[in-house]
Every structure is written in C-alpha cells, then in structure tokens.
Amino acid sequence: MWKWLGELIPATLFALALLFIGYLAGSLTTLSDTFPAKYVRSAYQAANSLRLRQAYVNDRYSSNLWEAARTDAAGVVRHDPAAARSGLTLYTSGDSPVARLIDMQGRIVHEWHRPFRDIWDKTSSIAEPVREEQIYMRRAHLFPNGDLLAIYIGVGDTPWGYGMARLDANSRVLWKHLGRFHHDLAVADDGRIYALTHQFRMRPVANQKHLRPPLLEDFLVVLSPDGKTLEEIPLVDVVAGSRFGRLLFRVFHFTTWDPLHTNAVDVLDEESAAALRRKVPAAAPGQVLLSFRELDGGTIALLDVERREIVWALAGAWKSQHDPDILPNGNILMFDNLGDFSVGGESRVIEVDPATGGIVWSYNGTAEDKLHSFWRSAQQPLDNGNVLITESQAARLLEVTRDGRVVWEYVNPVRADGNRERIAILSWGLRIDPATLDPAFRQRLQRNGAT
Numbered sequence: 001m002w003k004w005l006g007e008l009i010p011a012t013l014f015a016l017a018l019l020f021i022g023y024l025a026g027s028l029t030t031l032s033d034t035f036p037a038k039y040v041r042s043a044y045q046a047a048n049s050l051r052l053r054q055a056y057v058n059d060r061y062s063s064n065l066w067e068a069a070r071t072d073a074a075g076v077v078r079h080d081p082a083a084a085r086s087g088l089t090l091y092t093s094g095d096s097p098v099a100r101l102i103d104m105q106g107r108i109v110h111e112w113h114r115p116f117r118d119i120w121d122k123t124s125s126i127a128e129p130v131r132e133e134q135i136y137m138r139r140a141h142l143f144p145n146g147d148l149l150a151i152y153i154g155v156g157d158t159p160w161g162y163g164m165a166r167l168d169a170n171s172r173v174l175w176k177h178l179g180r181f182h183h184d185l186a187v188a189d190d191g192r193i194y195a196l197t198h199q200f201r202m203r204p205v206a207n208q209k210h211l212r213p214p215l216l217e218d219f220l221v222v223l224s225p226d227g228k229t230l231e232e233i234p235l236v237d238v239v240a241g242s243r244f245g246r247l248l249f250r251v252f253h254f255t256t257w258d259p260l261h262t263n264a265v266d267v268l269d270e271e272s273a274a275a276l277r278r279k280v281p282a283a284a285p286g287q288v289l290l291s292f293r294e295l296d297g298g299t300i301a302l303l304d305v306e307r308r309e310i311v312w313a314l315a316g317a318w319k320s321q322h323d324p325d326i327l328p329n330g331n332i333l334m335f336d337n338l339g340d341f342s343v344g345g346e347s348r349v350i351e352v353d354p355a356t357g358g359i360v361w362s363y364n365g366t367a368e369d370k371l372h373s374f375w376r377s378a379q380q381p382l383d384n385g386n387v388l389i390t391e392s393q394a395a396r397l398l399e400v401t402r403d404g405r406v407v408w409e410y411v412n413p414v415r416a417d418g419n420r421e422r423i424a425i426l427s428w429g430l431r432i433d434p435a436t437l438d439p440a441f442r443q444r445l446q447r448n449g450a451t
Helices: 002-032 037-058 235-240 245-250 270-277 439-447
Strands: 066-068 075-079 088-093 098-102 108-113 135-142 148-154 161-167 173-177 181-187 193-201 215-223 229-234 262-267 288-292 299-304 309-315 322-326 332-336 348-352 359-363 378-381 387-391 396-400 406-411 419-424 426-432
Touching: 088 135, 098 135, 108 439, 135 181, 135 426, 148 181, 161 193, 193 262, 215 235, 215 262, 229 235, 235 245, 235 299, 235 309, 245 309, 262 322, 270 322, 288 322, 322 378, 332 378, 332 387, 378 426, 387 426, 396 426
Parallel strands: 181 262
Antiparallel strands: 066 419, 075 406, 088 098, 088 426, 098 108, 135 148, 148 161, 161 173, 161 181, 181 193, 193 215, 215 229, 262 288, 288 299, 299 309, 322 332, 332 348, 348 359, 378 387, 387 396, 396 406
C-alpha cells in the first residue's frame, strides 16, 4: 500500500503542476495577446456557454427568465379607470415563446404561441438550440390585422439571438428569418423592418487594440416587409470609425467581449425627427435611434443608415438603459436600469433633454414600492401623458402619472410549477388602442371578451 501511495502522490503532484503551468500560460498569453490568446478566449467562452446550458437543463427556473416573486399578487392589482389610459396591453413572458394580449381587467383576449422547434431548420447557424423551456419571445410587433412579428431568444446560449418570425392571428408561420436577431425591432411606415443581429467576430477592430477577438459583434439589419435582408451594417466598425469612437475606450474590461450590447432600435419618421431636431440638429427622417448598454456605461446614438455614420451620441447620468423613445417635445424617455441611487430602488424611468443631457423628469418608485430591474425592461409614453412601464425582473407592468401615482398595475400570474416563489419575467409590454386594429380582428377580440 505504501509503495502504491508513493507512486501515486508524485504522479498527482506532477499532473497538478502541469495544470497550473497550463493555467499560467493561458493567462499570460491572454493578457499579452500573443498566440494562442484568441483561441484560449474562444475556449473559455465556449466552456462558459456550455456550463450555463447545463445549469439551465438541470434547473430551468435558475435562468433569468424566472425571478423570486416579490409578492403573492397576480393579474391586475391596481386600476384607476378615471386616470389610466384604457386599451389593450400586449406583452411577452419568460415562461414560453408567447405573446399575450390582455384587457384592462387582465383578461387574456388573444394569444400567439409558436415553439421555436416549429421555426428552426438546418439553414440556421444554430446547430443545437437550447431546450424549448429556455426560449422565449423577447420583443414583438402587432400589425392591425392581427399578425405578429416576434424575436426569439435562447437563454443560456451565446450568441442568444435565435431568429424572427411573422405569425398570423392563429399563430401560423407566414415567414421566418433565422438570423441571430436579438433584443429589439422596429417596423417603419414603408413596411421595412429594422432589427439587431449579432455574431462572434474573430478579426480585430481598427484602432481598438483593447477589443480583443473573439468578441460579440452587433449589426443593424434592414429587412423587406416579407423578411428578406436588404442591408447589414456592422455597428462596432461604424462606432469605431466615427468621431465618437473614443467611447469604445470607456467600456468596462469585463464587457470588452460584448462592447456595445445594442439593445434598442427605433426608426425616426417625419414627426419624431422634427421633434428631436429641436434639440439635436443632426436628426433626420430615416435615421435610427440606438441604445448601447455597455458603451461608456450607457450611450444612446443616432445612426444615419444611408451614410452608415453615427451623427450624434450621448452618455449621461444613467446606466445600462433600455428602450429610448422620442417625445413630442424633443426629449427622450427611457428605462434607466441601474442609474438610480435614491430610496426607490436601483431603476427609474427618466426623461432626458438631449441638448444638455439633463434629466427633467423621473419615476423612481418609492421605499415601499421599489422599482428595480437589472435585466431588460421598457417604457411607453402614452397619449394621456402617463407612462407604461415594464419592470421585467418584478414581472409587472405599471402605468404611472407624471406626478408619480400608479393608476394601473398588472403582475404576471405565471408561477413556477411546484414552487410558487418563482415568477416568469415580463420581457416587454405595450398599450394598444383597439381603434388602430382592423375591424375584423377587433371583432374577434370582442368575441373573446375584450372590453
């Protein structure tokens, strides 16, 4: 026995020494960016992605599609009919690839549901999608006739963008595009679709030596109304080649592998361009308002699509923001995920004057009713002056007045099976005026109980 141990111990120590030397060599080559640093980083990212995949397989409720429920509330828990903007509310949820349309009482009057396995085929760059329980609809657009355009996301995969599909009112697939679409989309007045894709980039970025490949690269993609790619713009190159390229040096070191993390796209029409031009002279119809979560801690920017040029950018007293929208007064409303340091929580919705970067209005929640969402989230300015807020991590929608009163609140009723302490997140929500829908689809909703 002692002889056997005498042979085993040196062999074990030798193996551990080799592992330690390998670790040091990998660390040094990565830090010095010498061969084979790029391959070491690729291996690390692949291993991390595989670890997340396996973790979610073992426990689907451990992903960020499910959060700890803050209360036992479910459905509509607050409603002031005299102050709230009546209508229907469309939202996407983390429990499945689904979009639901509810009335002001929280009744589901329509639902679109199509599993990703019905969308996927071998033309996709995704060889092995994650399990269906890890795939959800991140963002959707409702057409007047009841068609729905939706983005599919695979949580636990990298890249996580899975594709886009247009469904009819019966959830049948009209067309699909299996590009790596993620986060957001916008449909212009002419029917063209503006959306975001991403993929790993193995080549360096000009004049940005700190951005070491492989890195996750975002693209703005313009599609025809039937889903054909018309244009694809590499955003990191556009930013790097602009007068705002220095902002890429203000990316936290732990996010240089995903230096932009573009999370919103909005196309300027004549009205929104005229409003913004009062504060930002460079604004023009056809430009795209983008949100970069990681660039300088949070930057919004205008991209001139035709010239492929960033014509304006602004960072300020917000962090990791989502969903900037242009208001009629030329200001910009957005969800500031991590920029609040008051008693109301870490998140807030802010109105920013783009001419100065100053915050002219905010909703911060309260000490008793905190607003906090590290992930996702959105806001929508309503035509009565109120704001509809999607607080994703709390799985709720709330409509607030400009003096901070909550006049409508809806909490996702979907809880984890066998564990009522976990709740499915709400990814995004939008209030819809039924009058904007086609009569035939509106009548269908009324038959389903819509008021």
